[in-house]
Amino acid sequence: MNKVTITGASGFVGQNLSEFLKESFQINSVSLKTLNWKESINGDVLIHLAGKAHDTKNTSDFSEYFKINTDLTKDLFDAFLESEIRDFVYFSSVKAVADEVLDILDEDISGDPKTPYGKSKLQAENYILSKKIPKNKRVFIIRPCMIHGPGNKGNLNLLFNVVKKGIPYPLASFRNERSFLGIDNLNFLIKEILENKEIPSGIYNFSDDEILSTNDVVRIISSTLNKQNRLIPFPKIFIHSIAKVGDLVKLPLNSESVQKLTENYRVSNKKIKLAIGIKKLPYTAQQGLEKTIKSFIRK
Template structure:
């Protein structure tokens, strides 16, 4: 039985992790509220899972310093407390965006980090601080870089695509051809379970993604099948769509440049390192199964 200290317990991943612990015999979770200053030593536990952070603001309304105050500052403070404690494991949720905003080929752990946004830069700065500290004997540090995580209850671009398909709105971005990696919450929880229950898994930096990447058009078709409707895909001029997205930037339409980029760019992430560490050939849930579970949850909600 593991006892885990969890920051970010109210977020999407945090809520799923709490439910997972309740449904299994893995152990117990004690939420950490980092909105208040940490006082004294950390409570006794087996591991700290640090999820809390400032997410990427697609509307670009946040001040850059806010990302560094939260994503770097809070992580530094919590990790320093961990080093002074008897807790064995520190699991930090970073992001693939700590490495790159756009990817050519596949993103690996050996890719040279060059984040362009304050969000990615703040995540990378936190990573660099964690890796700069010498770990006492018996402690492990995991820096996990997930790509887009999805699952029941998840909001965001998948939910937007679902609404487009469900209400019979034609998807106008058929001219864009891409490959994107996803991460189902089921596979994420599987990975965390293995890390927490197997002390032979070495700490380090690990990308997290499902085994296969998909195009957005493939995702549209999966959504249509899961929601028992017909996919309508239009192949409009990519130049026209780009101009419309720039208009959306100015008058706050659902389609803006940031969302267009997320929907149409390629972003493939290799998960070979984490699979090798876990001594597995494939993750338990394939990308199509995971997306179908997520889409059906939209239909039921």
């Protein structure tokens, strides 16, 4: 049985991925917070999940992103190159290359992140790409979009609570399109990469097949909760006026929250599906969202 070493195994993605892979691989969890972590880096595959997540409240010291997401990744990648490990899988992010997406995001875009989180991830990517990879090794840079699943606490939880409490969703006049990534599809893609040695090194976007609007997500949450769908299409000019007031008096509905809930962020997963040789992922975006929402209900 091949051995997979995972950093960040205690996080949301790490826990789910470890549980999924353990039936086919021996799992070795490593904490990069220990001084002697290099002694524990071994096996056939190294999956690097550990990192500092994007702080939406902007309370973090910017230097922490580069210490953890950039410098630590450099040290880990150097250790991989010096080891006998064959495959390195680095979890970056679509935010490493684009904070806003006007068209559809593919892997060829030139990175232009605006946040310290995105910049730190891109610097790590660039370091990895600058190194010569031995012929017997493979290196994957994974750029997932918004990941969700049981145990995840994020923007979906916010929308869930709005629908659960019967609060009308006031932004229905905005018809955006965005990509999501259910944890089950993520697990499937990683396992395919590890088992199919014909998949070449490279950068790969991870996303579900279908693109949804925030209105679609509200409908799915309402249906899963057996709640009445309460989408209210207030005029956009009214919403933006309220958001400006929210900026001043610190309301939940402010310019940043409106932007997050109504922006377009479409991500192409064609490259990874072509590499694997499939036309569709095993789970639809709706199936993934329904599973996530049901996990919120059980809490």
